[in-house]
Amino acid sequence: MNLIKNSIVKRLAMIGSILLILLIIVLISSANLRNKLGCLLLISGVNQASCVVNLPLPMDDDVAEAEALALGYEAYTTGVVYARSQILMEKDTHPEAPLNAPINEFNIYPNLATPDSAIDFTPNNDTVYGLAWLDLSQGPIIIDVPEIPNRYMVIQATDWALNTFAYIGTRVHSKPGRYAYVPKGWHGEIPNVIETFEAPTNGVFLQARIVVTPETPEDIQPVVAMLKRLTLTPLNKNAIYAKTKKGTPVPNPKLNNPIWQSLDFYTLLNRAWTFGGVRDTDKEVVKQFSRLGIGPNLTFDPEKLTAAQRRGLEKAAKMAFQRVPMHGMERGKGLNSWRFTTLLGSYGSDRLLASTVAMMGYGANKAEEALYLPAFLDNENQPLISGRKYKIHFSANNFPPVNYFWSITLYSRPENQLKANPINRYAIGDRTPSLVKNADGSIDIFVQEQPLSKEQKGNWLPSGEPGQFWMILRMYGPKESVLAGNYIPPEITRVR
Template identity: 30%
Template sequence: MLTKRNLLRSATMIVAGAAIARPSLSMAQNYPGIIEARDIAQEGFIYGLPLVMNYAIMYEYAVDRNSGQFKAPFNQIKNEPNVYTYKDTAIVTPNSDTPYSFVWLDLRAEPVVLSVPAIDPKRYYSVMLCDGNTYNFGYIGTRATGSDAGDYMVVGPDWKGDTPAGIKQVFRSSTQFSLAGYRTQLFGPDDLDNVKEVQAGYKAQMLSAYLKQTPPPAAPTIDFPKIDKELVKTNFFDYLDFALQFGPAQGNEKEIRAKLARIGIGPGKSFDFKDLPLEHKLEIGLGMKAGQRKVDEAVATAGKAINGWRISGLPGDSAHYNGDWLKRAVAAQAGIYGNDPEEATYPYTRVDNKGQTLDGSKHNYTITFPAGQLPPVNSFWSVTMYDGKSQLLIKNPIDRYLINSPMLPGMKKNEDGSLTLYIQKDSPGADKEANWLPAPDDTIYLVMRLYWPKTEAPSILPAGEGTWQPPAVVAQ
């Protein structure tokens, strides 16, 4: 099964036992020198990492019915009846605040119409549209479009049809496959039936069905290549090659795609990457490793360090990245399918107030919000615990993966009105257990989520420059 950072780590390995292929005349004439090829591989790995990560998740969720993570076929909604737990492993740093719903969209034959019901304005929800380039190309939901019912159309990169009456807004994906990720707020365990009722009102239908017309011819059947952590070791650029065919090159992609074509990847290539001689594959492997190191370093220093937390506005649309492939790779590795900062901002940390690595096997920790200084949001906030190595939720004795603002009525405040969270592997005692966030017996990765952060002071926005700052994690 493909999980967590195994994909990222194993993607930097190239098989050393490949057969030595005889270069064709075309390859000999067009192939760059080994050093240049290594540099292209480094740049290409950074450019391609989000695309390959996205493909791996799409394969598990919408293609491979035996993956253990399969949700539903393309263009069908899968409503998750519960929040995510340690058993959910396909996506790193998943939230456990909002039951998810998913629709993987195949936009090749015709657009898809997404319909949402009227939802109580007090209940936050969002539908994030994220394409195969990992661009957030649109939002439906409480912040973006309000709480009224509505029909919205998602179209592929080449769609040229008319907008039917009744469609509130059209969203254009830059790729032929994309994801609609729904987040529906859960106020507590006893609220689950209400969330399920909301989810039952989410609908996805092909445009022809929406218009009650005869559908166009079906798109060709695709033989999706199997992907897992072992296959990525040898086939990273093969997967990138496959993914590129479903997204026409945007203006800022032409240069990197031309470089990739020179080493046999993507449209316009004059030979297949798999035909490269062994020495070239090994040099490209070194380039990939260098690319992964660069991404790792950039993740560790992304945004601005405030009280040990990193705060950055990483995710966004195509214009937001503007051809900064490293920024896009960092956003994917730090937490693929993250929201735009205006929708949700995510301070994260691996260190305490003294810069020491958070480790539940060595220390207990606290986070104290001073009186009147809880995270400023229009919706809700949370602090979620992850395993420091895998970035997945951790199994724990009380099945608690986060502390969030809906839990505040049951929590205990200090005499001065401040709120202390206890971050540790063992219970802090019955009197403090309401404020306990269980930690692993190992390294810790903490993510704070501010859903629909306030824009007026105090605010975390602009990300890293706002007037509100998260309090430090303090070792006890």
């Protein structure tokens, strides 16, 4: 009898062990059951246990709005540089835009920039532009560069976030011939190429600039002819690139477009990240916006968001639109009336600075190519206003130390465009033919709305119609003393 009982107990123990093993297998294979077991153990007092409890309650409206505001603001300050690239490209490649060219072709401007030019960023008045928007999604684009004798020339390549990744030109001693821009990670061979440049994003912006003699109209057309000899050719002969149909509205990239302060901004941002790509440095930041439908290859649909989330995103766009340009007045260090920084043209993780440049100017060179010193205030720390008179006095031993040339260009605020004036002079510098030196070798530049005497007219930079303005001191090929921050330009003195 005892033997039978022992046998039954052993069999029951064996069955129990088998069932326990099966239970463990089920628990291991089922995340849901594991979570429930963890909750039971936690309730039973096992402190090492853990579980996740899904709360069925909706997010409070105030919290949802605040979260959307925070994410939307960061998406804007990170992404407006991409959005500006996108809308500028969409306008410049539109067949009905005033000056246009298809993707992967140069658009050669017929003259120096003027207030009436179709340039939607802050242009210089020293060089003629040739602009091109590249799409590397289907393979490399080859550029053939002719010989440009006895003139300063540069072809700058920037990614979709305005980081400069390649130069061809005078400073880097480029030879005439064939070069290539290739997408990130591309491996292949291109015959007869002098140099290959790997782009961080599929979207690329090219700016070709060739200097002209100021106020010399006959010098323009030879430069235009040189620029027209630049050619771009896709390596992939079978590639088909998107084209805008005639009859569709021409986009307005200027800051007076309501898109910059509305929910429509996030739709534009998605297009920018989808077409042009996101550089590696920004990818982790961009991922966090996907919960709101913002990101590459996503469709931003406000109707899928709550009213609170929509309010938060709209507030974010309005706030960031005000904040980003303000950074232009605080970046760098003050040198008399001018702001000094060598960080333009390559921004690393300084997304706010990249976006500021995108909204205020777009496409700045790296410091070693051309240094930009903006000025918004006079020597009394007051805004520059056209109805007032100013003088900039360069002593004979304090001209900007440059390898090529320097100039001061005047722009309207907040439009950031050249200002119309009766003598059509938008910049003045060391190459201005009419510039007159004082007896001691110094130079006085007069900035004001009213005309000057005949003796001083050659040194007059007109401030144009009433309103605020700002200026940029450009130094092409700045010398080491400038890059080190040792050059102090003269202040902008208000004349009473």
